[in-house]
Amino acid sequence: MSKIIEAKNITMTFNMSSEKIESIKEYFVKMVKHQLFFEEFKALNNISFDVNRGDVFGIVGLNGSGKSTLLKIVSGILKPTSGTIDVRGNISPLIELGAGFDFDLTARENVMLNGLVLGYTKEHMIEKMDEIIEFSELQDFMDVAVKNYSSGMVARLGFAIATSVVPEILIVDEILSVGDFRFQEKCEERMSKMMAGGTTVLIVSHSIAQIERLCTHVMWLEKGNMVKIGEAKEVCEAYKKGN
Numbered sequence: 001m002s003k004i005i006e007a008k009n010i011t012m013t014f015n016m017s018s019e020k021i022e023s024i025k026e027y028f029v030k031m032v033k034h035q036l037f038f039e040e041f042k043a044l045n046n047i048s049f050d051v052n053r054g055d056v057f058g059i060v061g062l063n064g065s066g067k068s069t070l071l072k073i074v075s076g077i078l079k080p081t082s083g084t085i086d087v088r089g090n091i092s093p094l095i096e097l098g099a100g101f102d103f104d105l106t107a108r109e110n111v112m113l114n115g116l117v118l119g120y121t122k123e124h125m126i127e128k129m130d131e132i133i134e135f136s137e138l139q140d141f142m143d144v145a146v147k148n149y150s151s152g153m154v155a156r157l158g159f160a161i162a163t164s165v166v167p168e169i170l171i172v173d174e175i176l177s178v179g180d181f182r183f184q185e186k187c188e189e190r191m192s193k194m195m196a197g198g199t200t201v202l203i204v205s206h207s208i209a210q211i212e213r214l215c216t217h218v219m220w221l222e223k224g225n226m227v228k229i230g231e232a233k234e235v236c237e238a239y240k241k242g243n
């Protein structure tokens with residue numbers, strides 16, 4: 001089987017301010033006086049894994065375990081502090097709630113904006129618009145500013161845009177959990193079609209049932225460390241038991 005993602009010794013360290021700074025003015029004064037101190041925080045610690053072409057790869061773990069950070073590194077949004085990531089295929093935009101949207105613009109404007117940011121032509125996006133509107137079922141809300149959308153509506157629009165062109169790698173971050181059950185079913189159906197066509201999927205979800213249903217392989221993260229990786233069923237069982 002050919003590897004589509006190869007991650008070696010990924011470590012991600014964030015600088016966290018070690019004291020509370022009350023204002024921007026105070027921030028700049030401290031910066032000029034070299035009085036800004038940071039503590040290093042390791043969100044991911046030496047993570048290595050491979051994903052094969054056609055895998056549906058789930059990432060599970062408690063809040064703050066590093067799941068989204070890892071997806072952002074795979075998507076190229078974040079550069080790891082150390083380690084290497086090799087991605088051999090085109091990736092869908094990271095489907096995270098609201099990622100890439102300008103909330104003051106309308107849904108229709110956001111579809112265009114997203115498409116152009118992704119490098120598609122205006123004509124291509126106009127062609128895709130009807131299909132995106134139909135899938136998201138937001139016909140009556142396309143000219144409403146996205147700031148007035150519910151989280152489920154944002155999720156619908158984000159999923160419809162990201163899956164309007166079939167990518168080699170689809171990345172889904174927790175978005176399915178905010179949609180209603182009908183929307184979830186519809187998304188799963190579309191993802192299944194993509195999987196059948198050979199698309200590799202990376203998915204983060206707090207729903208273990210969903211991960212077990214969809215995934216072939218799973219990684220369990222805890223406080224930035226990899227606890228277990230392997231066949232979905234085995235890792236999910238261990239995660240549920242906590243060992």
Ligand SMILES: Nc1ncnc2c1ncn2[C@@H]1O[C@H](COP(=O)(O)OP(=O)(O)OP(=O)(O)O)[C@@H](O)[C@H]1O
Pocket residue numbers: 014015016041043061062063064065066067068069070
């Ligand atoms: N840009 C950032 N700057 C500082 N710390 C960050 C940044 N992004 C993430 N973190 C920290 O890294 C840790 C991991 O965050 P991450 O969002 O990857 O966790 P997660 O497993 O996706 O959590 P959740 O299940 O709550 O979505 C958290 O402690 C978070 O505060």
